[in-house]
Amino acid sequence: MTTETHTRAAPYVHGYSDAEAQRLGDQADTLAELLHAGTAYPAGSRVLEAGCGVGAQTVHLLAGSPGVLLTATDLSAESLDQARARVAAQAPAARVSWHHGDLHRLPFPDGAFDHVFLCFVLEHLPDPAAGLAALRRVLRPGGTITVIEGDHGSAFFHPESAAARRTVDHLVRLQAAAGGDALIGRRLYPLLTAAGFAEVAVRPRTVYADGGRPALVEGFTLRTFVAMVEAVRAEVLAAGLATAEAFDRGIAELRRAAEPGGTFHYTFFKAVAVKP
Amino acid sequence: MTTETHTRAAPYVHGYSDAEAQRLGDQADTLAELLHAGTAYPAGSRVLEAGCGVGAQTVHLLAGSPGVLLTATDLSAESLDQARARVAAQAPAARVSWHHGDLHRLPFPDGAFDHVFLCFVLEHLPDPAAGLAALRRVLRPGGTITVIEGDHGSAFFHPESAAARRTVDHLVRLQAAAGGDALIGRRLYPLLTAAGFAEVAVRPRTVYADGGRPALVEGFTLRTFVAMVEAVRAEVLAAGLATAEAFDRGIAELRRAAEPGGTFHYTFFKAVAVKP
Numbered sequence: 001m002t003t004e005t006h007t008r009a010a011p012y013v014h015g016y017s018d019a020e021a022q023r024l025g026d027q028a029d030t031l032a033e034l035l036h037a038g039t040a041y042p043a044g045s046r047v048l049e050a051g052c053g054v055g056a057q058t059v060h061l062l063a064g065s066p067g068v069l070l071t072a073t074d075l076s077a078e079s080l081d082q083a084r085a086r087v088a089a090q091a092p093a094a095r096v097s098w099h100h101g102d103l104h105r106l107p108f109p110d111g112a113f114d115h116v117f118l119c120f121v122l123e124h125l126p127d128p129a130a131g132l133a134a135l136r137r138v139l140r141p142g143g144t145i146t147v148i149e150g151d152h153g154s155a156f157f158h159p160e161s162a163a164a165r166r167t168v169d170h171l172v173r174l175q176a177a178a179g180g181d182a183l184i185g186r187r188l189y190p191l192l193t194a195a196g197f198a199e200v201a202v203r204p205r206t207v208y209a210d211g212g213r214p215a216l217v218e219g220f221t222l223r224t225f226v227a228m229v230e231a232v233r234a235e236v237l238a239a240g241l242a243t244a245e246a247f248d249r250g251i252a253e254l255r256r257a258a259e260p261g262g263t264f265h266y267t268f269f270k271a272v273a274v275k276p
Numbered sequence: 277m278t279t280e281t282h283t284r285a286a287p288y289v290h291g292y293s294d295a296e297a298q299r300l301g302d303q304a305d306t307l308a309e310l311l312h313a314g315t316a317y318p319a320g321s322r323v324l325e326a327g328c329g330v331g332a333q334t335v336h337l338l339a340g341s342p343g344v345l346l347t348a349t350d351l352s353a354e355s356l357d358q359a360r361a362r363v364a365a366q367a368p369a370a371r372v373s374w375h376h377g378d379l380h381r382l383p384f385p386d387g388a389f390d391h392v393f394l395c396f397v398l399e400h401l402p403d404p405a406a407g408l409a410a411l412r413r414v415l416r417p418g419g420t421i422t423v424i425e426g427d428h429g430s431a432f433f434h435p436e437s438a439a440a441r442r443t444v445d446h447l448v449r450l451q452a453a454a455g456g457d458a459l460i461g462r463r464l465y466p467l468l469t470a471a472g473f474a475e476v477a478v479r480p481r482t483v484y485a486d487g488g489r490p491a492l493v494e495g496f497t498l499r500t501f502v503a504m505v506e507a508v509r510a511e512v513l514a515a516g517l518a519t520a521e522a523f524d525r526g527i528a529e530l531r532r533a534a535e536p537g538g539t540f541h542y543t544f545f546k547a548v549a550v551k552p
Binding site: 151153154156157158160183186187189190193194200201202203204206208210211212261262263265267269 | 436477478480545
């Protein structure tokens with residue numbers, strides 16, 4: 001997930017630690033092909049990435065569209081610094097303007113961009129419709145918006161485990177308490193339609209990991225999904241959602257999906273729509 | 277789902293009514309491309325379809341592999357008659373041998389087939405590993421087995437609804453009580469691996485329906501999934517799993533996924549493996 005917070009939002013549910021920045025990088029690298037396939041903007045296009053966070057997706061966006069004029073924004077100055085460093089290291093030739101600010105109040109004129117891209121951002125907004133409306137303003141008529149989100153309700157695994165399921169549900173509840181929605185993937189179509197976008201096309205992008213795909217088991221099941229759930233342990237305990245014992249049992253049972261004979265399934269949603 | 281029952285199984289959970297045969301046809305036609313893509317056997321191959329039921333998948337199998345020598349088996353003579361009629365109408369040139377019997381005790385010699393295909397069958401077997409072992413016997417070394425199954429735990433929808441979710445869970449429980457497993461999709465990899473198959477490759481095949489895909493909303497959300505859940509109403513009430521009022525409220529809320537602004541997600545799993 002990227003780091004997008006603003007005046008109406010509680011703090012970013014996943015935190016800003018080094019471990020989290022590492023997790024975001026692992027996640028983005030493992031999923032780059034799955035999430036970014038099909039996104040290639042023509043050279044010279046003015047592209048806005050809203051909520052770029054630590055730049056985990058930015059480098060993949062630039063790899064797929066090397067000639068664009070990218071503007072990347074985030075509300076966290078610290079995340080933006082990390083994004084700048086990451087892009088300097090991995091895409092030194094890219095032309096990127098960095099903007100520190102709130103995506104709801106961007107200082108760009110109407111229609112300033114040909115394309116808008118955002119990944120794991122809407123899930124953190126208390127009012128994603130307002131965010132989409134603000135982004136629509138800076139998009140030119142005929143320009144596209146691309147939105148990628150997960151949906152934790154899509155997570156299921158073998159062996160089935162009620163304890164593991166409850167532990168995942170704690171993260172969903174925590175994110176809701178912070179004003180977000182970890183189940184937002186399924187809502188992209190109605191959100192974009194209601195925001196006045198046209199030609200809304202939403203496609204599921206499914207991750208499925210079993211013993212025949214050891215790199216995905218390691219990179220996604222363990223280092224992306226389980227790591228994400230595990231990272232909110234302190235907040236779950238502080239919120240009184242679970243005892244330490246129950247939380248840890250849930251994590252241990254979730255990890256069985258990464259053992260021989262285990263399987264894990266998760267669906268991301270990628271939406272592309274046009275500003276009429 | 278196809279109609280496969282045997283001495284150790286309770287009656288087929290979906291029943292044998294005309295409405296059910298119609299539903300199976302609707303389901304198969306809507307999903308033909310999604311489920312059958314990638315399955316094309318060379319002309320002259322000896323192919324076994326185990327548990328062909330009313331032939332809903334058989335006609336699509338034959339469309340993708342028109343020159344095969346197909347043997348189709350089912351435990352229900354009545355279903356087999358319907359399958360024969362369906363194939364005669366839709367694939368009159370196909371060469372099909374019909375066999376009435378139990379897939380666990382097929383009267384064919386070891387290695388009699390080049391390929392085995394089964395769709396929505398394992399979910400109804402009390403011991404799917406035993407079923408796979410029996411099918412492995414009649415497959416020649418180097419031959420492939422293709423298994424397609426759903427997983428009701430993959431169903432999620434917008435608007436979210438606890439009542440709708442409970443109603444889906446009743447079907448899962450009913451199928452478990454009948455000796456089956458409506459969550460079997462996620463188990464295909466470990467089941468095939470444990471049964472001694474090699475090169476086991478499982479791929480998710482995801483159905484996602486929103487307002488931009490009205491044919492899928494009608495053909496899948498309503499006429500396949502909701503119809504399937506609705507069809508077990510009498511059994512759910514007889515088993516005391518829900519009151520009529522609660523069941524009907526769940527169905528009504530599930531139907532909202534097919535209304536404007538609603539979305540629906542379901543994942544099938546398709547596995548291909550080789551007999552060493």
